[in-house]
Amino acid sequence: MTDKKNDPIAGPQSMGHEWDGIEELNNPLPRWWLWTFYATILFAIAYCVVYPAIPLLNSATQGSFGWSSRGQLAAETAKAEAARADVLAQLAKVDIATLDPKSPLMRAAVEGGRAAFRINCVQCHGSGAAGSKGYPNLNDDEWLWGGTMADIRQTIIHGIRQPDDADTRTSQMPAFGRDGILPADQIDDVVSFVRHAARLEGNSASARRGAGLFAANCAVCHGNDASGGRQFGAPDLTDAIWLYGGDRDTLHQTIANARYGVMPAWGQRLDPATINMLTAYVHQLGGGE
Amino acid sequence: MSSHQNRAAAKREGAKARLYARRPDIFPRAVDGFYRRLKWAIMAVTLAIYYVTPWLRWDRGPYAPDQAVLIDLARRRFYFFSIEIWPHEFYYVAGLLVMAGIGLFLVTSTVGRAWCGYACPQTVWTDLFLHVERFIDGDRNAQFRLKKAPWGPAKIVRRGAKHGIWLAIGLLTGGAWIFYFADAPTLARALVEGSAAPVAYATIAVLTATTYVFGGLMREQLCIYMCPWPRIQGAMLDERSLIVTYKDWRGEPRGKGLKRDAEAGEKVGDCIDCNACVAVCPTGIDIRDGAQMACITCALCIDACDQMMAKVGRPRGLIDYATLEDCKAEAAGAPPVPIRRTVLRPRTFLYFGLWGAVGLAMVFALGVRPRLDLHVAHDRNPLWVRMADGSIRNGYTVKLRNMESRPRAVTLALEGLPGAAMWGAMQDEGERSTALHFTLPPDRVSEQRIFVRAPAGAGSEDFTFVLSADDGEGGRDRDESKFERPEEQP
Secondary structure, three states, rough: OOOOOOOOOOOEEEEEEEEEEEEEEOEEEEHHHHHHHHHHHHHHHHHHHOOOOOOOOOOOOOOOOOOOOOHHHHHHHHHHHHHHHHHHHHHHOOOOHOOOOHHHHHHHHHHHHHHHHHOOHHHHOOOOOOOOOOOOOOOOOOOOOOOOHHHHHHHHHHHHHHOOOOEOOOOOOOOEEEEEEEEEEHHHHHHHHHHHHOOOOOOHHHHHHHHHHHHHOOHHHOOOOOEEHHHOOOOOOOOOOOOOOOHHHHHHHHHOOOOOEOOOOOOOOOOOOHHHHHHHHHHHHOOOO | OOOHHHHHHHHHHHHOOOOOOOOOOOOOOOOOOOOHHHHHHHHHHHHHHHHHHHHEEOOOOOOOEEEEEEEEEOOEEEOOOOOEEEHHOOOHHHHHHHHHHHHHHOOOOOOOOHHHHHOOOHHHHHHHHHHHHHHOOOOHHHHHHHHHOOOOOOHHHHHHHHHHHHHHHHHHHHHHHHHHHOHHHHHHHHHHHHOOOOOHHHHHHHHHHHHHHHHHHHHHHHHHHHHHHHHHHHHHHHHOOOOEEOOHHHHHHOOOOHHHHHOOOOOOOOOOOOOOOHHHHOOOOOOHHOOOOOOOOOHHHHHHHHHHHOOOOOOOOEEEEHHHHHHHHHHOOOOOOHHHHHHHHHHHHHHHHHHHHHHHHHHHHHHHOEEEEEEEEOOOOOEEEEEEOOEEEEEEEEEEEEEEOOEEEEEEEEEEEEEEEEEEOOOOOOOEOEEEEEEEOOOOEEEEEEEEEOOOOOOEEEEEEEEEEEEOOEEEEEEEEOOOOOOOOO
C-alpha cells in the first residue's frame, strides 16, 4: 500500500495492488451501509438468543421465546379445531337425513365428508368413490343395502357382515357349487338365465332351464324377476351394473363359490359428526335416493 | 485529460484511503428558472394525483363499490373508473408491463433520464422535503451555519420543527396509500376512531418510516447506492440520448477573473467557476465532470447557470440538454441543434408506434371482452359412471362468471350430444333437461356441479356447453368439453 495514486481515467484512488496492469481502485462504500451491516449482525445475534438456533449434540438451543415449529403446528391445529368445533358439534347432533340440502351446514358436512372419505374409505372405494371389482361404485344409482341417507348412515355405522356388531348388515349367499347344491351344468343354466334377464343374451334352452332353477334357488333373495332384494343386500341382476362382472366365467364362479363382501363398522371407530359427514358426502355423489 | 478532471483528481489525492465514505453534506441552494417551474408543476400534478385519486367517486350501481380507483384485495377486483379487472384478466397487467417496457425505450430515447429527474417518487418527495428544509432552516449557507452551530434552544426548535414536518408528510403519504385498498371515507373514519384493521396502521407506519428515511435522510444515497434504475439507464443511453451536459468546449478554460483575463488577451472560457451548478445540485455532483451515474437530470444546474450567464452577459446554455453527438458537432463549429430534432427522429417514432399499438390493442381487448364467462371442468375421477339402466353419467364443475354489477338470468345449454340431458347436483334428477336456468348474482363467480347423462355408446364424444343471457343484452360464451364413456360394454 505504498504506491497510492489516483487512477487517471476512473478517478478513485488506487489501493496499490496491480496485476498485469489491472489495478484495484478504492470505491469506498457509504458509511451507513457499514452500519446496516452491523445492524444485521446484531439482528442475527438477537435471533439466535430468542429462537432455536445453535445445534448441540442431541438437540439444539431452545431460544428464550420457547418457539418451535412443532409447537406452532400444534397451536395452529388447535386453532383450526377450535374454529371447527361449533360446526362439528352441530353436525354430531343433526338428523342428517332431514337437513336442508342447500343449508350451509350441509355444505360443511359434504366438504368434511370429502376429507374423511379420503382418509377412511378410498382404500377400497377409490379416491373418486368409483369402487372396483368387489367394491361398489358409490356414484351410481344401484345400491345393495339402500341409497337413502338413513340407509347409507346405517351401513357406515354398523358395516357389512361384521360379527361383533349386532346391527350389522348381513346375509349369506350359498356356495351353490362348492357345497354341492347345484351341479356345474345347472349352474351354467342359471348363468344363461341371469344373462338373459340382464339382456346380455337371447332366450335359449339353457336359459329356460335356468329360469326354473333360479326360481327354486335364488328368487328368495334376488326376487322372482331377479331385480334384487335390499333387505338381504342381494343385487339387482337385471341392470347394467355388475359388482364382480357379468361375463359367463365370472357369473359361474359367483354362483359356485358365492360372494359376500365385508365393510368395517365405522361406528366403532369414527365420531358421530364424521359419520354424518360421510353420509352426506356419499349421498351427494350422484346416486343418492 | 481535461484540466478540470486534473483538478478533481488532485482534490482527491490528499485524502487518506478509506474503505467507507462519510456522506457529504448536500444543502442544495434554491434556484428559479424554466426547469424549476416545470418541476413545481410536475410535483403539484403528481402529488395531487397521488392524494386525490382514492377520493374520486364513480357510480357502479348497488352491487359494486363507488370508488373510482380501488384495489380490492379481499374480493380480488381492481376497479379503475369504468374498467373492472378480474383476477383471470391479469394479462391486462402484463400488457401494462409490456407498455412500461417499451415506454422505457421511448422515454430514454427521447428525453433520457426524465423519469429520474421529474417523476420518480423519490425525486418528488425529496424535492418536497428540501423545500421544507429551506423553509425552516433557510437557504444553503444558513443550513451550513446551522449544522456547525452548537446545540442550543434555537437549533433544537428548528431541528424539531423540520423533522416534525417531515414525519407529518410521511404520515400523510402512508395514510394516502391505504385508501387505494378500501373505501376511502369509511376507512378514514375507522382510522380516526381506531377501529381500522391492524394492517392499515402497520402499512401507514411502514410507509411513514420509509418516506421519512428515504426523502429526509437518505435522498441521493438512495439514487446512487440503492436504485437499479441509474445502472439500467447507463446501459441504455448512447451518444444520441438527451442528457444534461456541460459544454466544456465553450466553458473552458474556466476562471473567475473573466473580464481581466480577456483584457490581457488570453483565451478564456464562458465558465466563471462560480460553482452555482454545484450548489443547486440535489445529488451534490459537479456536472462539469461530465455525464455520470449520480446525475438524475433534474436540470436545476441549467437554471442556475443560465442565471449566471445572463448576469455576465454571455449566451445561455453553457449547461444544457444536449446529446453527446451534438456536443461534438457544436465543438467543431456546427450551430446548436434544437431539442425537438433530438426528440423527433425515426427511432422515437418507432418506439412510440409500438407503444401505442400495444395500448390500442389493450383498449380494443377491453372493449370487446366478455362480461359473461363460462368455464367447464370435467370430473377427473371417476371419468364416467355407468347407471343401472346402462346409460352413462359424467360430472362437470361449471364456473359461471357474471362480471357485471347486476344480477343476470342465464341459460346453460348442451350442444352436440344427442340424447343427453343434464341436471344440477342440487336438483332432483327427475328435473333433468337439455337447458338449465340460473340467476347469477352480480359481480361474482357461481360454481355449479352438473351431471350429464347420455345413452351408452362407444368411446368419448366432444360437445359444447353454451351460456347465454336471457335478458337479450349481450353476453354469450361457449366451452368445449368431452363426454367420456367406457370402451367396452358390461
